[in-house]
Amino acid sequence: MRNRYGRFMWRVGLLTLLAVFLVGTSHTFAAMGNRTLKQGMRGDDVRELQLALNRHGFKLAVDGHFGPKTRQAVEAFQRANGLKADGIAGKQTFAALQKKAGNAKVQQPARKGQTTSRSGADRTRNPSTVQNKSQMLKQLYEFADLYLGTPYRYGGTTRNGIDCSALTQLAMKHVGITIPRNTASQYQVGQPVSRAQLQAGDLVFFSTTGPGPTHVALYLENGVLLNASSSKGVTYTKLTERYWNDRYYGARRVVSY
Numbered sequence: 001m002r003n004r005y006g007r008f009m010w011r012v013g014l015l016t017l018l019a020v021f022l023v024g025t026s027h028t029f030a031a032m033g034n035r036t037l038k039q040g041m042r043g044d045d046v047r048e049l050q051l052a053l054n055r056h057g058f059k060l061a062v063d064g065h066f067g068p069k070t071r072q073a074v075e076a077f078q079r080a081n082g083l084k085a086d087g088i089a090g091k092q093t094f095a096a097l098q099k100k101a102g103n104a105k106v107q108q109p110a111r112k113g114q115t116t117s118r119s120g121a122d123r124t125r126n127p128s129t130v131q132n133k134s135q136m137l138k139q140l141y142e143f144a145d146l147y148l149g150t151p152y153r154y155g156g157t158t159r160n161g162i163d164c165s166a167l168t169q170l171a172m173k174h175v176g177i178t179i180p181r182n183t184a185s186q187y188q189v190g191q192p193v194s195r196a197q198l199q200a201g202d203l204v205f206f207s208t209t210g211p212g213p214t215h216v217a218l219y220l221e222n223g224v225l226l227n228a229s230s231s232k233g234v235t236y237t238k239l240t241e242r243y244w245n246d247r248y249y250g251a252r253r254v255v256s257y
Contacts, residue, residue, distance in 0.1 A: 036088060036089065036090045036091075037049055037066055037088070037089040037090075038066060038071075038087070038088045038089070039066050039067065039068065039070070039071045039087065040066060041066045042064050042065050042066065042209070043064055043208055043209030043210070043214075045209065046064045046065065046066045046070070047062050047063070047064040047230050047231050048230055049066075049070070049074075049089055050062045050063070050064075050070060051230075051231060052097045053070070053073045053074070053077060053097075056077060056097070058073035058076065058077065060073055062231050064208075071087035072087070074087045074088070074089050074093065075087045077093070077096070077097070078093060078096075081096040083096060132257075133199070133200065133257045136175060136200055136201055136255065136257070137200040137220065137221060139174060139175045140171060140174075140175065140200060140201065140218065140220060140226070141220070142174075143170070143171050143174040143175075143226075144171075144220075144226050144234075144236075146159070147159060147162065147167065147170075147226075147234045148234055148235065148236075149233060149234060149235075150162050150228075150233055150234040151233045152164075152228050152229060152230045152231075152232075152233050152234075157170070162228055162234065163228055164183065164215050164216050164217065164227070164228040165181060165182050165183045165186055165216050166181070166228075167217075167218070167226070167227075167228040167234060168186060168203055168216050168217070168218050169181055169186070171218050171226065172201075172254065175201070175255070177254055177255060179203075179254055183205070183213055183214060183215060183216045184212065184213060186203055186205075186213075186216055186252070187203075187205055187212075187213040187216075187250070187252060189252060189254055190203070190252040190253045190254035190255075191252065191253050192250065192251070192252060192253075193251045193252065193253040194251075195239075195248065195251065198219045198239075198251055199219065199221075199253075199257075200219065200220055200221055200255075201218070201219065201253075201254065201255035202218075202219040202251050202252065202253050202254075202255075203216055203217075203218065203219075203251060203252045203253075203254060204216065204217050204218070204219050204225060204239065204248075204250075204251045205248075205249040205250050205251065205252070206244060206247040206248060206249050207247050207249045208247050212249070213249045213250065215247075217237065217244075219239075219251070220236075223238055223239045223240055224236050224237070224238060224239075225237045225238070225239055225244075227244075
């Protein structure tokens with residue numbers, strides 16, 4: 001029985017690695033959506049563009065800033081693929097990046113700010129009570145173990161690819177709490193909490209691509225977040241990291257002990 005279980009788990013692991021590999025080349029483009037990116041812009045979409053260009057041999061700093069070097073890389077990629085070399089990344093450039101990655105089809109997701117409709121997804125309990133704080137943290141780490149390493153995909157909701165608000169929604173569901181699907185709506189639930197009073201299960205918001213809350217992560221303990229990062233996928237992130245520290249927007253508590 002033990003040997004059969006071991007063989008089963010080995011096959012599951014192999015299939016999981018294969019799925020991550022196959023998805024890895026396509027998640028970048030989903031995050032870009034149908035925006036047009038050009039010099040002077042900042043945000044996660046720019047970071048995804050820089051990641052894609054890096055994969056095609058253009059060595060860029062993945063900093064989310066569309067500066068002169070990113071524009072030059074876009075121009076070089078456009079020239080190499082028979083496109084107008086204007087340094088502006090639009091639909092044709094994204095399509096060429098997708099084709100070079102070997103994907104058969106690009107699915108353009110909704111623009112950021114649009115709510116993905118899911119039956120029952122916007123039913124909210126404000127706030128919910130959990131009896132045991134240590135048990136809550138244990139459950140959150142169990143959830144984290146399931147999703148660590150999952151690639152970022154804008155609009156994604158599975159271990160093949162997931163975005164920030166889907167990660168926090170599923171984490172809360174794992175502990176029996178229902179919150180809305182998108183970042184802006186999640187910022188409206190629960191109660192505001194100061195940065196100094198953060199505790200396990202708090203939703204932590206950042207302003208990354210425009211005014212207001214545009215990114216959300218889940219607080220665990222000791223300044224550590226469970227975060228669906230556009231550049232690293234699902235990972236543990238320190239709130240004190242300069243990028244996140246500079247973009248901190250606020251926090252909400254949907255769990256009370």
